[in-house]
Amino acid sequence: MVTAEDTYDWSVVESYLSSIAERGHQSVLRFYLDYPTRPSGVPDYLLGDGGISEDRRYDFWDNNGISFSPDYDDPRVLEMIVDFIGALGERYDGDRRIAYLTAGLVGFWGENHTYPMNGAVEPTNPDGIDWMPSAATMDTIWTAWDDALDSTWLQARYPSASVAQHGFGLHDDSFAYSTLPTTDWHFLSLVAQAGMTDAWQQAPIGGELYPPLPTCIFSEPLDCPNADAEIAGGRDYDFSGAVAASHASWIINHQAWATGYTGADRERAVAGAASLGYDLAATAATVSNDGSAASVSLTITNRGVAPFAYDWPGEFVVLGADGAVTARVSVDAAPTGILPGATATVQAAIPVDAATNGTVAFHVPDVMPGGAPLRFANVTQDQDAAACFAIRRTKLRPEHEP
Structure with missing residues (x-):
């Protein structure tokens, strides 16, 4: 991305965003400087004679000296990171093709850790060397992210006070393996230690299914290698439990797209995906007509594990006999922020002169052109028109004889 100091080539990003948007989906992006087994992501202008140190090359994680861990406290590295974050935010904050940005940039795979070079003494790190940036450097990076993004959600790998x-x-990129708070270093234990237990109610949670698990986590009985010993040692091996406890809205599962699933494993994987995030259903509705306007009320219940995170405006529409919209009245972002088990009611008045008689329906279009709209879990969703939940057929104005 960074082709020279303060110079950026966004063509690769645009290619990914456009390709994914063509399928009607939003993207989750992460940028990295150090990805084990891949050439360094540090910009060329910081390398070579007079450049930053490349002494932190390593062989673990199958890297074999290919990439190196930069000194994040080097002022040149920090300046590049802060400038890149600012340029990224200027170009892409609020871009409707992006659902989430994961912070990235720091640590192996951009996951904000350099294990085993994390300060702890162990056989692969006998001197307890720490390659992570100082707290002050991380605070600078977090502040840069906050300054750069107002509309697009950022997600951090680890909770902290900052x-x-x-x-x-x-x-959580070790999802369903070290998610549950059974050990002090597991994800939800760290969330509690940072005072972020209720943070999911305002800010979305995502992650990646721990890489060894996708091939076996949806099998019954569980057939993951060494699972019994791992579980005895405190690891999870519990996808549904991790979803319920973390309130995750999205999880990467590379297996689903690399080779896929078959049979009962596929059914359980699909059900697992459906269990993530919000599950909104229309649970009550009324339509009344006083001769001047049709008063419409719709109650929405969230039966999922997390709220809908973005402010997508909804609208009541009137559908003609052919399913075409003949009138629409916008409402505030009704689906946003409804917590699991909670309800919200949206109301509107449709003037009688706004439309012919027809079916009143509720519609939440995707803010990204061509994107998948928000749909309710009701079986009658889309029955009368695509992306619409029909409430009731009503007369909006009297019919007169010619």
Whole structure:
């Protein structure tokens, strides 16, 4: 991305965003400087004679000296990171093709850790060397992210006081393996230690299914290698439990797209995906007509594990006999922020001169052109028109004889 100091080539990003948007989907993006087994992501202008140190090359994580961990406290590296974040925000904050940005940039895979070079003494790190940036450097980076993004959600890999202060979301990249709070270093234990137990109510949670698990986590009986010993040691191996406890809205599962699932495993994987995030259903509705306007009320219940995170405006529409919209009245972002088990009611008045008689329906279009709209879990969703939940057929104005 960074082709020279303060110079950026966004063509690769645009290619990904456009390709994904053509399928009607939003993207989750992460940028990295150090990805084990791949050439370094550090910009060329910081390398070579007079450049930053490349001494932190390593062989673990199958890297074999290919990438290196930069010194994040080097002022040149920090300046590049802060400038890149600012340029990224200027170009893409609020871009409707992007659902979430995971913070990235720091640590292996951009996951904000450099294990085993994290300060702890162990056989692969006998001197307890720490390659992570200082707290002051991380605070500078978090502040840069907060300054750069007003509309697009950012998610951090690990909870902290600084992450909580900035109101960022989180992502757990060892999902269903070290998610549950059974050990002090598991994801939800760290969430509690950072005072972020209720953060999911305001900021979204995401992550990645722990890479060894996708091939086996949806099998019954569970057939993950060494699972019994791992579970005895405190690991999860519990997808549904991790979803319920973390309130995750999205989880990467590479297996689903690499080779896929078959049979009962596929059914359980699909059900697992459906269990993530919000599950909104229309649970009550009324339509009344006083001769001047049709008063419409719709109650929405969230039966999922997390709220809908974005402010997508909804609208009541009137559908003609052919399913075409003959009138529409906008309402505030009704689906946003409804917590699991809670309800919200939206109301509107449709003037009788706004439309012919027809079916009143509720509609929440995707803010991205061509994107998948928000749909309710009701079986009658889309029955009368695509992306619409029909409430009732009503007369909006009297019919007169010619």
